[in-house]
Amino acid sequence: MPHQELTPREIVKMLDADIVGQNEAKRAVAIAVRNRWRRKHLPEELQQEVSPKNILMIGPTGVGKTEIARRLAKLTGAPFIKIEATKFTEVGYYGRDVESMVRELVDNAIGIVRETEKTKVEAEAKQRAESRLLDQLISPRPPHTATEPEEKEKHERSRERMKEMLAAGQLEDRKVELTIEQKGTPVMLGGMGLEQMDMDLQGMLEKIMPKNSARRELTVADARKVIIEQEIEALLDKERIHDAAIKLAENLGMIFLDEIDKIVANEGKGGNDVSRQGVQRDLLPIVEGTTVQTKYGYVNTDHVMFIAAGAFHKVSPSDLMPELQGRFPIRVELSDLTKEDFVRILTEPKSSLTRQYVELMKTEQIAVNFTEDALEEIASYAFQVNQTTQNIGARRLYTIMERLLEELSFEAPDMKYATVEVNAGYVKQRLEDVSKDEDLSRFIL
Numbered sequence: 505m506p507h508q509e510l511t512p513r514e515i516v517k518m519l520d521a522d523i524v525g526q527n528e529a530k531r532a533v534a535i536a537v538r539n540r541w542r543r544k545h546l547p548e549e550l551q552q553e554v555s556p557k558n559i560l561m562i563g564p565t566g567v568g569k570t571e572i573a574r575r576l577a578k579l580t581g582a583p584f585i586k587i588e589a590t591k592f593t594e595v596g597y598y599g600r601d602v603e604s605m606v607r608e609l610v611d612n613a614i615g616i617v618r619e620t621e622k623t624k625v626e627a628e629a630k631q632r633a634e635s636r637l638l639d640q641l642i643s644p645r646p647p648h649t650a651t652e653p654e655e656k657e658k659h660e661r662s663r664e665r666m667k668e669m670l671a672a673g674q675l676e677d678r679k680v681e682l683t684i685e686q687k688g689t690p691v692m693l694g695g696m697g698l699e700q701m702d703m704d705l706q707g708m709l710e711k712i713m714p715k716n717s718a719r720r721e722l723t724v725a726d727a728r729k730v731i732i733e734q735e736i737e738a739l740l741d742k743e744r745i746h747d748a749a750i751k752l753a754e755n756l757g758m759i760f761l762d763e764i765d766k767i768v769a770n771e772g773k774g775g776n777d778v779s780r781q782g783v784q785r786d787l788l789p790i791v792e793g794t795t796v797q798t799k800y801g802y803v804n805t806d807h808v809m810f811i812a813a814g815a816f817h818k819v820s821p822s823d824l825m826p827e828l829q830g831r832f833p834i835r836v837e838l839s840d841l842t843k844e845d846f847v848r849i850l851t852e853p854k855s856s857l858t859r860q861y862v863e864l865m866k867t868e869q870i871a872v873n874f875t876e877d878a879l880e881e882i883a884s885y886a887f888q889v890n891q892t893t894q895n896i897g898a899r900r901l902y903t904i905m906e907r908l909l910e911e912l913s914f915e916a917p918d919m920k921y922a923t924v925e926v927n928a929g930y931v932k933q934r935l936e937d938v939s940k941d942e943d944l945s946r947f948i949l
Contacts, residue, residue, distance in 0.1 A: 563838025566897020
């Protein structure tokens with residue numbers, strides 16, 4: 505089934521394979537994605553009227569906000585970028601800098617379209633590459649003016665023999681000479697308000713700067729890869745790719761705005777807070793729908809989907825500008841992780857932390873086995889430390905697992921072909937002292 509045609513239930517099921525809990529948030533994003541598919545099947549005049557339902561995720565750090573958005577984009581094949589809202593506070597309120605997120609989205613879309621187009625021309629590129637390799641491996645064809653037909657026939661026979669040897673892989677180590685083009689080093693500019701100028705100037709410099717060509721001697725195996733890439737480049741229709749990428753970004757693009765609560769101004773303060781209010785004003789037209797100039801063409805953001813996220817510890821969503829609040833009609837609150845959630849996080853996802861460590865140790869010929877009571881203990885320590893110090897959600901498991909297996913990771917290369925059972929006793933022995941001392945756990949765990 506094409507990814508855009510996934511039903512909300514299928515999307516939630518796929519997200520469940522990598523993310524534990526947070527069903528409300530998963531349902532909200534699944535419905536938002538399905539609404540995009542529904543919009544495509546509306547009459548054209550109505551399509552323009554249906555705006556994406558942007559989502560605001562509210563919840564503490566480490567509970568899965570970013571991961572839900574990232575996995576969602578991956579399984580739908582949509583252009584996706586994650587950007588920190590705080591990035592824009594550094595440069596004040598220059599809208600042009602805020603527009604850079606749309607340019608990044610288009611770059612991402614170009615990568616997706618380009619990969620699709622490459623698969624279409626790959627077969628022809630390989631044929632052309634084989635022909636060019638044959639030209640390199642045999643002497644030049646006799647001129648057409650030559651009167652001896654037997655010379656031409658001899659040349660064709662030797663070419664056919666060489667072609668068979670090439671296809672059989674008998675010439676992979678033979679050396680050939682290739683001309684490889686290298687672009688000149690780009691000139692980079694930067695600074696407040698210079699982003700668009702930098703983009704235009706960069707494009708102009710790329711056109712006028714001479715390309716450096718170098719002759720290199722490569723084996724047939726290496727030369728084939730280089731030639732195939734050159735032929736793919738020659739066969740790709742760049743204008744068509746740019747047009748398709750802009751349409752893809754406009755209709756299926758997703759921008760994840762993280763830390764949006766950090767651009768809420770605190771009442772009665774000046775300085776940075778004035779800048780934060782300015783950033784909200786600059787975000788407003790992008791989220792509402794505007795046209796942004798990129799080096800590939802104009803991009804309309806009317807139907808780009810925005811997912812914003814923030815912890816909202818010190819401020820609430822109602823402290824955002826009313827106009828910006830109105831552009832995020834779907835609000836979902838992500839809950840704190842419980843001890844049971846930590847146990848599930850350690851075991852259920854396809855790339856769970858325990859599986860990662862088991863596979864890492866396997867490279868040293870060490871078999872690591874985590875018992876059920878060990879997972880319970882690890883989850884218990886993670887929950888306890890989150891409650892007594894700063895709550896950083898599932899990220900706490902990274903620090904605890906690293907601390908737990910630090911000694912094993914260090915000794916592993918000298919313990920060839922060993923089996924290590926990580927049980928509750930093993931966990932307590934390595935974590936008990938640190939977790940009991942609150943000051944120590946604050947720094948170590």
